[in-house]
Each structure stands twice: as C-alpha cells, then as structure tokens.
Amino acid sequence: xxxxxxxxxxxxxxxxxxxxxxxxxxxxxxxxxxxxxxxxxxxxxxxxxxxxxxxxxxxxxxxxxxxxxxxxxxxxxxxxxxxxxxxxxxxxxxxxxxxxxxxxxxxxxxxxxxxxxxxxxxxxxxxxxxxxxxxxxxxxxxxxxxxxxxxxxxxxxxxxxxxxxxxxxxxxxxxxxxxxxxxxxxxxxxxx
Amino acid sequence: xxxxxxxxxxxxxxxxxxxxxxxxxxxxxxxxxxxxxxxxxxxxxxxxxxxxxxxxxxxxxxxxxxxxxxxxxxxxxxxxxxxxxxxxxxxxxxxxxxxxxxxxxxxxxxxxxxxxxxxxxxxxxxxxxxxxxxxxxxxxxxxxxxxxxxxxxxxxxxxxxxxxxxxxxxxxxxxxxxxxxxxxxxxxxxxx
DNA sequence: AAAGTAGATTGCCCTCGGTCAATAAACCGT
DNA sequence: ACGGTTTATTGACCGAGGGCAATCTACTTT
Numbered sequence: 001x002x003x004x005x006x007x008x009x010x011x012x013x014x015x016x017x018x019x020x021x022x023x024x025x026x027x028x029x030x031x032x033x034x035x036x037x038x039x040x041x042x043x044x045x046x047x048x049x050x051x052x053x054x055x056x057x058x059x060x061x062x063x064x065x066x067x068x069x070x071x072x073x074x075x076x077x078x079x080x081x082x083x084x085x086x087x088x089x090x091x092x093x094x095x096x097x098x099x100x101x102x103x104x105x106x107x108x109x110x111x112x113x114x115x116x117x118x119x120x121x122x123x124x125x126x127x128x129x130x131x132x133x134x135x136x137x138x139x140x141x142x143x144x145x146x147x148x149x150x151x152x153x154x155x156x157x158x159x160x161x162x163x164x165x166x167x168x169x170x171x172x173x174x175x176x177x178x179x180x181x182x183x184x185x186x187x188x189x190x191x192x
Numbered sequence: 193x194x195x196x197x198x199x200x201x202x203x204x205x206x207x208x209x210x211x212x213x214x215x216x217x218x219x220x221x222x223x224x225x226x227x228x229x230x231x232x233x234x235x236x237x238x239x240x241x242x243x244x245x246x247x248x249x250x251x252x253x254x255x256x257x258x259x260x261x262x263x264x265x266x267x268x269x270x271x272x273x274x275x276x277x278x279x280x281x282x283x284x285x286x287x288x289x290x291x292x293x294x295x296x297x298x299x300x301x302x303x304x305x306x307x308x309x310x311x312x313x314x315x316x317x318x319x320x321x322x323x324x325x326x327x328x329x330x331x332x333x334x335x336x337x338x339x340x341x342x343x344x345x346x347x348x349x350x351x352x353x354x355x356x357x358x359x360x361x362x363x364x365x366x367x368x369x370x371x372x373x374x375x376x377x378x379x380x381x382x383x384x
Numbered sequence: 385a386a387a388g389t390a391g392a393t394t395g396c397c398c399t400c401g402g403t404c405a406a407t408a409a410a411c412c413g414t
Numbered sequence: 415a416c417g418g419t420t421t422a423t424t425g426a427c428c429g430a431g432g433g434c435a436a437t438c439t440a441c442t443t444t
Contacts, residue, residue, distance in 0.1 A: 062336045069332050081325045091332070114314065121313045122306065128320035133273045135327040140261050140283070142334040143367035144254045147401070166421065175335035180401050182423055339431070358391060372431050374393055 002029065004052040005103055008075045012126045013119045022120065026113050027103035032056075038094040038102060045083035045090040047104040051076050054100025055164055058092050059172075066093075068172040071165055074100070077127050097165055142175055150174040151184045194221065196244040197295055200267045204318045205311045214312070218305050219295035224248075230286040230294060237275035237282040239296040243268050246292025247356055250284050251364075260364040263357055266292070269319050289357055334367055342366040343376045 005027055006020050015023070027050060032038050039045050041061055051074035058070035058078070069092070072078050083090035084107060105113070114121045141150060154161070154174055161170060171181035197219055198212050207215070219242060224230050231237050233253055243266035250262035250270070261284070264270050275282035276299060297305070306313045333342060346353070346366055353362060363373035 060332060060336060067332075067336045069335060080328075081321050082329070085321060085325070114317075115310075118307075118310055118313060121310060121317060125306075125313060125317035125320055128317055128324050129273050129277060131324035132320050132327060133277075135324060135331050136272075137274070139327050139330045139334060140252060140259075142331060143261060143364060144252060144259045168421070172335060177402060178422075179403080179424085183401085186423085360391065369432060370392075371394085371433080375431080378393085 002027070002052075002103065004075055005050050008050070009123055013123045015119055016117075019117050019119050022113055022116055026109050027105050030102045030104050032096040032100040032102055034096050034099050036096055038096065038100070039080070039090060039092065041091060041093045042089050044087060045080040045092075046087075047106055048077055048079040048084065048110060049094075050103040051078060052101040052103060054102070055097040056100060057095045057097050057165065057169060059095065059169075060091050060093075066172075068165075068169040071097075071161060071169070071173065073160070073164070081128070081131070147174070147176045147180060148184050148188070150176070151181065152188065155188075194219070194244075194295065196267055197242050200242070201315055205315045207311055208309075211309050211311050214305055214308055218301050219297050222294045222296050224288040224292040224294055226288055226291050228288055230288065230292075231272070231282060231284065233283060233285045234281050236279060237272040237284075238279075239298055240269055240271040240276065240302060241286075241297075242295040243270060244293040244295060246294070247289040248292060249287045249289050249357065249361060251287065251361075252283050252285075258364075260357075260361040263289075263353060263361070263365065265352070265356070273320070273323070339366070339368045339372060340376050340380070342368070343373065344380065347377075347380075 002024060005023055006015065009015060009023065030038070030049070032054065038049060038056060041059075051072055053074045055074070056072045056078060057068055058072065059066045059068045061067070078094065080090045080092050082088065083092075087107075110124070114124060141153065145153065151174065154170065167181055168178040171178045174181075176184075194216060197215055198207065201207060201215065222230070222241070224246070230241060230248060233251075243264055245266045247266070248264045248270060249260055250264065251258045251260045253259070270286065272282045272284050274280065275284075279299075302316070306316060333345065337345065343366065346362065359373055360370040363370040366373075368376075
C-alpha cells in the first residue's frame with residue numbers, strides 16, 4: 001500500500017502531517033510482476049524506489065553471466081547511487097523475484113522534496129548511511145572470510161533467503177560458484 | 193588547514209557565509225602522527241573526521257591478523273557509520289600512514305549542525321551516498337572479478353597507492369595474500 | 385654504523401574452489 | 415499431464431592461490 005512508505009520512514013525520522021502528504025504525492029506506484037525488470041543494466045537509474053512488498057534481485061552481467069550482487073526484500077529503498085547521482089548508465093539490473101509493489105520517485109522530484117522538508121532530507125541521509133553500512137560490512141566479509149565462512153554466515157544471518165532465491169544466486173552473492181556452494185553446504189551439514 | 197574543510201565541502205554544496213562559520217567552529221583539529229591511531233577497534237567511533245591531509249589505513253583484526261580494508265587519502269571524510277550511528281564498538285581501527293591533519297566532529301555536535309543548516313544536512317547525505325557508491329563498487333569487484341583482475345584494476349585505478357602503502361596492505365584490500373599479490377604482479381609484468 | 389625489525393620475493397607443496405560434464409530433480413508454460 | 419527448461423547435486427580433474435619457510439632487502443632505532 002501507498003501508506004507503507006509513511007510507516008517505514010517513521011522508523012527513522014519524525015514526519016509531520018505535511019511531510020506525509022508530500023511523500024504520498026511524490027512517489028509513483030509501480031507494480032513489477034515476477035521476473036520483470038524495474039531497471040535494466042545500461043539504462044540510467046533515474047529513480048529511488050521504495051519496495052513496499054516483494055523481492056528484488058540486483059545483478060550485473062560479467063562475461064555474459066549474471067552476477068547477483070544483492071537481494072532486497074521489502075520494505076526497503078533501492079537505487080544505484082552512481083547512476084542516480086551522476087546520471088550515467090547503471091551497471092545493474094533490478095529484477096523482481098516475486099510480484100513487487102514499488103513506489104518510485106525521480107531525481108528532480110526527490111530534490112524538490114528535499115528542499116521542502118528537513119525531515120525528508122534527513123531521511124535521505126539516513127537511507128544512504130544504511131546502504132553505506134551494509135555494503136561496507138559486505139566488503140569486509142568478502143576480504144576477511146573464506147568461502148566456507150561466508151556460507152556459514154549467510155546461513156546464520158539471512159536464512160529466509162533460502163526460501164526466496166535459488167542457490168545459484170546466493171552463491172554469487174558471496175562470491176563463489178553454485179557448485180562450490182552446494183558442496184560446502186553438504187560438507188557443513190556432515191561435519192559440525 | 194582548517195579552511196580546507198570549506199574548500200572541500202564547496203565541491204558538493206553551496207555554503208553560505210554562516211554555514212562556513214558553523215563548520216569552522218564545529219570541527220576540532222586533531223593531529224595524528226604517522227603510525228598513531230585515530231580510532232582503535234573496540235572503541236566507539238564517536239566522530240566523523242575530515243582528513244585534510246595525510247593517509248589513513250582502515251583495518252580489522254581477524255584471527256590476530258590485521259586486515260586492511262580501506263585506504264583514505266585526504267582530503268576526504270571518514271567514519272564507521274555502524275559505530276557512529278548505533279553507538280556500538282567499532283570493528284575498525286584508523287591508523288595514520290603519514291602524518292595526518294584531521295578535523296573531528298562528535299555525534300551530538302554534528303546533529304546540532306544538521307539542524308542549523310539544510311546545506312549541511314545535504315552535505316551529510318552526499319557524503320553518505322559517496323561512501324555507499326564506493327563500497328557497492330568494491331563489493332561488486334570482489335564477487336565478480338578474479339584475484340588477477342583485481343590486481344590489474346588496482347594498478348590501473350589507484351597507482352598512487354603503490355607509493356603510499358606496503359604491498360601487504362594492498363593485498364588485503366583486494367582480498368588476497370601478500371605472497372599471491374607479489375606473484376600475480378610479476379606474472380602480469382612478464383606476460384603482456 | 386650496527387643491530388634489529390618489517391616488507392618483498394621466491395620455491396615448494398597442498399588444498400580448496402573452479403571448471404566441465406553427467407545425472408537427477410524441480411519448475412514452468414502450454 | 416506433458417515436454418522443455420532451469421536448477422541442484424555429484425564426480426573427476428585441474429590450477430590458481432594459500433600456507434610455510436628461506437632469503438634478501440629496506441627501514442627504524444639506538
């Protein structure tokens with residue numbers, strides 16, 4: 001629902017009635033059917049999307065292969081900041097893995113919105129900080145842990161993903177092949 | 193110099209005379225001698241630091257080993273958002289590799305500053321977006337490229353680092369051992 | 385200048401994960 | 415329910431990178 005944006009954002013900042021009004025008007029509802037795309041690599045990512053419900057897979061194509069680099073489960077915000085801010089083609093595609101209810105706002109509308117309310121500007125900052133935090137943590141995991149540790153960490157920290165997405169995508173996410181992912185899993189379940 | 197903050201920030205937002213005044217007052221100068229620490233892992237990172245000049249190595253300790261996960265060359269801002277925002281112990285140490293001129297602001301002072309000026313709130317958002325962008329790119333490189341590609345990319349994109357930091361640190365940064373780093377480099381210089 | 389410490393390089397061996405291929409199972413569209 | 419496609423698992427083989435140790439060099443420290 002449209003009002004989910006309000007509910008979600010209220011977790012981070014205090015919104016006035018007017019702020020809520022602005023949010024409601026600025027975000028355009030966009031339904032994305034399972035397997036369809038919210039963004040295709042090479043296009044400009046001219047929006048920030050609030051994913052009210054559903055699941056979005058972020059992937060990049062390398063040597064003809066899709067590399068899944070993130071899985072976003074609603075409610076959350078997604079965008080490609082590099083493309084969004086610099087107005088350049090995106091390196092990523094956003095594909096729905098489940099029917100997804102999204103609400104999008106364009107660059108210009110967003111900046112206008114930022115100028116109208118400090119709470120919203122603050123919200124934008126907090127969202128960016130959260131992305132920064134998450135991907136810093138992800139980089140650290142990738143350079144400091146071995147594949148087997150990363151599998152264990154994934155099992156422990158995001159078990160819900162195993163119902164939502166295929167193992168080949170999960171394997172990409174932690175930088176290994178689907179075959180290794182399968183082998184490591186079976187190795188883990190035998191040993192412990 | 194203190195005024196470097198103003199110069200740097202002006203690249204991102206328009207600052208009024210008053211904004212400049214506020215910035216000057218809010219940031220406390222902190223000199224960090226080569227090899228000394230701006231932050232030690234386990235402490236709370238209660239500040240955002242503007243690095244006016246110098247070089248800071250970010251590292252995390254894993255199994256008793258230092259894992260260098262970022263190198264920040266001034267001018268730039270650094271912090272650990274996870275620790276800073278949630279007020280929890282940091283997973284990182286910040287060590288100066290060169291004598292470093294930093295200017296720090298505390299959490300409370302920063303939030304006060306955000307309330308005083310939308311330009312500064314905006315600045316905070318843009319800094320966070322930049323971190324998000326950089327570390328998203330870093331994660332992608334780690335999951336989509338092989339060690340040899342990452343070495344080549346590092347050589348191409350940040351050659352200046354080879355003068356500033358030891359190879360063992362650069363090796364960590366791209367998730368390989370110093371020995372492999374050395375071997376891959378010599379392999380590269382022979383082949384093409 | 386000497387001694388001691390840290391970094392870089394190289395060799396050897398080994399392991400883990402990558403690659404390729406075959407099979408089996410689950411999923412999909414019609 | 416059917417045939418076709420995608421996915422998961424397993425096997426066999428291989429090779430890049432890891433681990434360890436020895437050597438050599440460069441840098442600090444006194």
